[in-house]
Amino acid sequence: MGRVSQAQAEENRRRVVDTASRLLRERGTQVSVADLMKASGLTHGAFYKQFDSKGALVDEATAHAFAELTRRHAAGIERYDGRRDAAQRALIDTYLSVEHRDDAADGCPVAGLASDIAREGGGAEARRVYTEGVAGFAAFLGADEAGGDGDEDGIARLCTLFGALVLARATKGSPLSEQILAAAHAALTETG
Template sequence: MPRVSRKQAEENHAAVLDAAAKLFRAKGINGVSVPALMAEAGLTHGAFYGHFNSKEELAAAACAHAIEQSGAIYDGLLERHGGDQNAALTEFVKRYASRLHRDQPGLGCPIAALADDASREEFKGPVRKAFAAGLERMIDRLRPLLGRRGKTAPREQALADVAMLVGALVLARATKGHAVSDEVLLAARNSMLST
């Protein structure tokens, strides 16, 4: 069998990461088999070990990749609103605490989607390490957006705001189909935008 080019190998690696980031957010790390993941990436199961030594290694890389993808959405939000912090924050909160975000976990916030999985992983393992580093990065990226009156949010405020939004999304997903799901999203939006 002919070897793939370096470029093709890089493209295949990116496809595996993209597939894992999406599937792990949608179904959980333990809810996705390596063969299903590789099929989603358009590759054979046997190709997996050419890219990763273990599913745990892939899960950590996919977690970091998903957090980076998600963070890229928030980067530049202030600039797109001409520096209007209130308008940028309003857009962010309305998008985050929305039915669309609730209904698309595979494309949404990896912090909300993977928190439960990360909590069950090895205490000092690579998945938890990637998750914690990603949460730190998310907090840092959002502090300018979550501040008030043109100032960067203090770390404690940013942590509380992110905890409320992530918690609201997790609860809304867990109660989807019941009235309380929409109520949780609305309550988080109203609380975030009333201060």
């Protein structure tokens, strides 16, 4: 079999990073390289032509997941004509939905990667990207229409979103799961 073109190699790498980003949020860093490559539609051997190690892929996939989250926040602000409060409310509605609870692969990397990052599932780069991503998400949630940063409010909102999502996923299949989502939603929206 012949060599792939540079353009095809770049496309393959993008596909692996995107697939890894989704699988890591869904299954954690214990997912095997073989499973990642199979899900990407590539051979296990192709992995080593693209990445130095699984840790390097985890680093890149973590950055990819947070870049995607940042794009979603920017798109939300644009969709609501710059009205940050409306974009924040839409994010809360989506974040605390049954659909988000049930779709970890396409869900928030803050919740999807937290346990693995805490256990050094990535490397120093993954932890740095994760930390910056958490700070950016909190800033998005804390900023107000006047441009104030509201750091404390943003952190508190993020903690509420994150905690509710993790608990709702852990109790999925019981009535408590949806009660958790509803209670967190009410706490974040009824108080402004």
